[in-house]
Amino acid sequence: MTSPPVGERRGIFTPELLDRCISCGFCLPACPTYGLTGEETSSPRGRINLMRAIETGQLAVDDPTVVEESSFCLGCRACEPVCPAGVQYGALLEEWRDELWRPERRPWRLRALLWAVDARARVRLMGVARRHAKGAGEGAEPASLMLGCFERALYPRVSRSARELDPSLAAPPAQGCCGALHAHNGELERGNALARELGEALPGTIVTTSGGCSAHLASVLGPERVKELSQWLAGRGSTVDEPATGARPRIGFQDSCHARNGLGVGKEPRELIATVGEYVELPSAAACCGAAGTYAILRPEDSARVLDRHLDEIADADLDVLAVANPGCYRQLQQGIKRRRLRTKVLHLAELLADADRIVSHRSA
Amino acid sequence: MSPLLRAARAPGSGLARRLEEIVGSAHVREDAGALLTFSTDATPLERGDPDCVVFPATTEEVAEVLTVANERRIPVVPRGSGTNLSGGTVPHHGGIVLVLTRMNALKEVSSDDLVAVCEPGVRTIELAQAAAAERMLFPPDPGSQTTATLGGNVAECSGGLRALKYGITRDYVLGVEAVLATGEVVRTGGRLVKDVAGYDLSRLLCGSEGTLAVMTELTLRLLPAPEASGTGMAYFPDLADAARAVSRVLASGVLPVTLEFLDQVCIGTVEDYARIGLDTAAGALLIFGQDGDQRSIDADLARMAGACEAEGATQVRIAGSPAEASEVLEARRAALPSLSRLEPLTLLEDATVPRSRIAEMVEYIQEVARRHELKIGTFGHAGDGNLHPTVVLDPADAGAVRRAHVAFAEIFARAIDLGGTITGEHGVGMVKLKYMERQHGPEYLALLRRIKAAFDPNGILNPGKLGS
CATH class of the missing domain: 3.30.465.10 (Uridine Diphospho-n-acetylenolpyruvylglucosamine Reductase; domain 3)
Incomplete structure (x- = not known):
């Protein structure tokens, strides 16, 4: 049976979510890990069959293949837009990890990360000594800029650039983490609670510079409340800096998986980039770069294998700039490009647009 | 890979160890999880438990695997991506699932x-x-x-x-x-x-x-490649009207490249997925297309549009751009999986009749659906008489599952009576084996068995299906 008889379920998964898949296999070519192994077991359809097996008790919850596949999955949700049946794979994965990644089974690196972002004070501490954006908004309708947790420490210029682009955004430093890390790593309840806390702390529309955060916040607070930066800018018809004179820079883009697959954001960043340079669509622009939240930290080797194809394409396209829309992608691509010694500069979309007047092509003829 | 998984993946049986010698240890799996994911394809309700899964990379490796399996009389089920809709790649008799996706040059x-x-x-x-x-x-x-x-x-x-x-x-x-x-x-x-x-x-x-x-x-x-192509769409009050329009199109001397239809149920679910602005209030949609040089495309599309109007189409439009046309065709391709938006179980068949009998067949399917109180969405390749009546139901409703099987038996019988076949393109597999004799007679089946024996004397290849 593709679906277990009612009444014999363990209750790990919401039945309506798990029953949706009809195993047509349309998801296989979209899945980066299926691309790596070519094995059904590491495809979305295969993983849903594993979920069904633990739901009915056909396999143990801690079966080694089940455990391995729950963590091998990037959680990029590339399988969702190609699914004609409308399976919400991301939601299923959250429920799966919620059951599987109990605190005692959690890797120590993950425990440390979750601890760091679990309290507003600690998140705020990460931003101390870094010049991220601060200040009250100037707009008539309240809108707030989410500063993020790791982003405010690692890439404080991103929030400053976002506020340069739209000074109407308020940026109170007393805001915590959105909870996406928790939700994607086996703490669904806590992840949802953190999102609700943030929703209370930030007035009006919440604008984020991180695709992963925006999709999680939208799933908890509703899509009307939350806008990913490019959505926000495109919706307001904001103008960006006059581009520099001289050779137009060649600019590629790495989609944020959750912005694209969760919120349907894809057109907006590309149109914005085309206003400041020559936009180059990389063949894998829409595919996961391997950062995938905590994935690059928990599974560095697989993460690097996923990244390789992207680096090849960036090198072939001889880009001046690769724009990103998520701090995880930022770090992943910056490190990959450094390792390969490519000339391409990685910038967040906000930085690119705010500094457009200073970016020119350095392409050798 | 975790040490635990490495242990689980390591072969325990002598068979897997022997196969590892042929294809390498990374390309044999017999852990319970992997076996489970190769126990099904895209066919609902069909499942078999394989003993191991092998991924050969060369013809020589395939030959060695088959030699070993033949010596030991172990069933072998060849498999690609597993999109089969008739249970053809389900290992009902266990054995080796032979996955050929590594041979992709x-x-x-x-x-x-x-x-x-x-x-x-x-x-x-x-x-x-x-x-x-x-x-x-x-x-x-x-x-x-x-x-x-x-x-x-x-x-x-x-x-x-x-x-x-x-x-x-x-x-x-x-x-x-x-x-x-x-x-x-x-x-x-x-x-x-x-x-x-x-x-x-x-x-x-x-x-x-x-x-x-x-x-x-x-x-x-x-x-x-043809120089260009063009696509049009016509809406009808009912699927039978669309079927009559198909006959009229074909009688008008046009041989279209595309002639696909969807009934109201399918229009609704496809639109829900693709969101391309289909008219979900219409009873049926006929998609017609032609390729070739631009002048004959324009002429043929006009002729087909005229035939649709003559059969009572409520609305006819020609796609303005190749992008619009491909949007419509891609949406049509998703007709089957989209139907699962209604209920978790979709039982699909592909009875096919001579194209002159298509309106009759469509009306018969509608009658069967009413009689058995089933929700049937029908779409298909109208031009070649290949229909895809699909029952959508809740798998927990055992009565409905039973009625669906009776309904299909009736649909197959009528298809055969109309000079058609039990399967136009999905294959016999496991699911339709029992209807083969009715369509072909016992002499034909005996010949199939003799052919099978000539190729596969020990009956190891996909046993329990054609020729068994």
Whole structure:
């Protein structure tokens, strides 16, 4: 049976979510890990069959293949837009990890990360000594800029650039983490609670510079409340800096998986980039770069294998700039490009647009 | 990989160890989780438990695996991407699932000979795109073309949306390299259009559903790509009206490249998925298309639009751009999986009738649905009489599942009575084996068994299906 008889379920998964898949296999070519192994077991359809097996008790919850596949999955949700049946794979994965990644089974690196972002004070501490954006908004309708947790420490210029682009955004430093890390790593309840806390702390529309955060916040607070930066800018018809004179820079883009697959954001960043340079669509622009939240930290080797194809394409396209829309992608691509010694500069979309007047092509003829 | 998984993946049985010697340890799996994911394909309700899964990379490896399996009388089920809809790749008798997706080299695309040579694991869309890049066309385009492999397409003799004008997979298979169950490698046909030296074994292997041999290389025919194509859509109050329009179109002297229809149920679910602005209030949608040079496309589309209007179409429009046309066709391809938005279980069949009888068949399906109180969505390749009546139901409703099986038995019987077949393109597999005798008679089935025995004396290849 593709679906277990009612009444014999363990209750790990919401039945309506798990029953949706009809195993047509349309998801296989979209899945980066299926691309790596070519094995059904590491495809979305295969993983849903594993979920069904633990739901009915056909396999143990801690079966080694089940455990391995729950963590091998990037959680990029590339399988969702190609699914004609409308399976919400991301939601299923959250429920799966919620059951599987109990605190005692959690890797120590993950425990440390979750601890760091679990309290507003600690998140705020990460931003101390870094010049991220601060200040009250100037707009008539309240809108707030989410500063993020790791982003405010690692890439404080991103929030400053976002506020340069739209000074109407308020940026109170007393805001915590959105909870996406928790939700994607086996703490669904806590992840949802953190999102609700943030929703209370930030007035009006919440604008984020991180695709992963925006999709999680939208799933908890509703899509009307939350806008990913490019959505926000495109919706307001904001103008960006006059581009520099001289050779137009060649600019590629790495989609944020959750912005694209969760919120349907894809057109907006590309149109914005085309206003400041020559936009180059990389063949894998829409595919996961391997950062995938905590994935690059928990599974560095697989993460690097996923990244390789992207680096090849960036090198072939001889880009001046690769724009990103998520701090995880930022770090992943910056490190990959450094390792390969490519000339391409990685910038967040906000930085690119705010500094457009200073970016020119350095392409050798 | 975790040490725990490495331990789970390590072969425990002598069989897996022997197979590892052939294909390498990374390419054999017998952990419970992996076996589970290879126990099904895209067919609902069908499941079998394999003993191990093997991923060979070369013809020689396939031959060695088959030799071992034949010596030990172990069933072998060849598999590509597992998009089969008739249970054809479900290992009902256990044994080895032989996955051919690692053999995915597209060896040649020749515009001089108009052929492509490839391994069986190449996906259909990859060949279609490679051919298009050289201004050629590989016409077979089954609904699952983005996932399905050519090996699977040939083994099932897949159809698609262009069959009316261009034929089906068998019309494009020129040559096959295949490994027999006993391990010998044979080559049939080749690069030639004319070649009558011997029985046409390529055609015999095409549609043999993995029961005669394992195909390891395919030589496929290509066509010069048409200059352009055009697509139109017509809405009707009822599917039977659309079916009558199909007859009128075909009688008007046009041989369209596309003639697809969807009933109201399917229009609703497809629109829910694709959101391209279909009229969900209409009773049926007919998608018609033509390719060739622009002048004859325009003339044919106008003639087809006229035929639709004459049969009472409420609305007819011609797609303004290739992008709009491909949007509509892609949405049509998603008709089956989209239906699962209604209920978790979708039971699909592909009864096919001569195209002159299509309106009769459509009305009969509607009557069956009413009589058995079932929700049936019907879509299909109207131009070639290939219908896809699909029952959507809740698997927990055992009564409805039973009624659905009775309904299909009636639909098959009527299809045969109308001069049709129990399967136009999905294959017999496991699901329709029991209707074979009614369609073909006992002498035919006895001959199938003798052919099967000649290829596979010990009956190890996909046992329990065709020829068993």
